Amino acid sequence: MKLAHDIKRMFRKLTPIEVASAELADAELAKLQAQTAMEFAASVVDYNSTRITRLRKFLAKGEKND
Numbered sequence: 001m002k003l004a005h006d007i008k009r010m011f012r013k014l015t016p017i018e019v020a021s022a023e024l025a026d027a028e029l030a031k032l033q034a035q036t037a038m039e040f041a042a043s044v045v046d047y048n049s050t051r052i053t054r055l056r057k058f059l060a061k062g063e064k065n066d
Contacts, residue, residue: 014022
């Protein structure tokens with residue numbers, strides 16, 4: 001009987017509470033993924049800012065030696 005009950009449960013219509021709970025879980029996951037993307041983008045910006053500073057100093061030093 002458990003198998004029949006499980007099959008019926010798989011195909012039943014979800015309640016509004018169940019749908020809202022699933023949507024909330026999806027929204028929380030999407031938010032976490034977006035925050036991860038923001039952290040990654042911020043680290044890329046920091047990396048390139050440091051790189052630009054280093055390259056400008058290098059070029060300025062090279063121009064003085066010419």
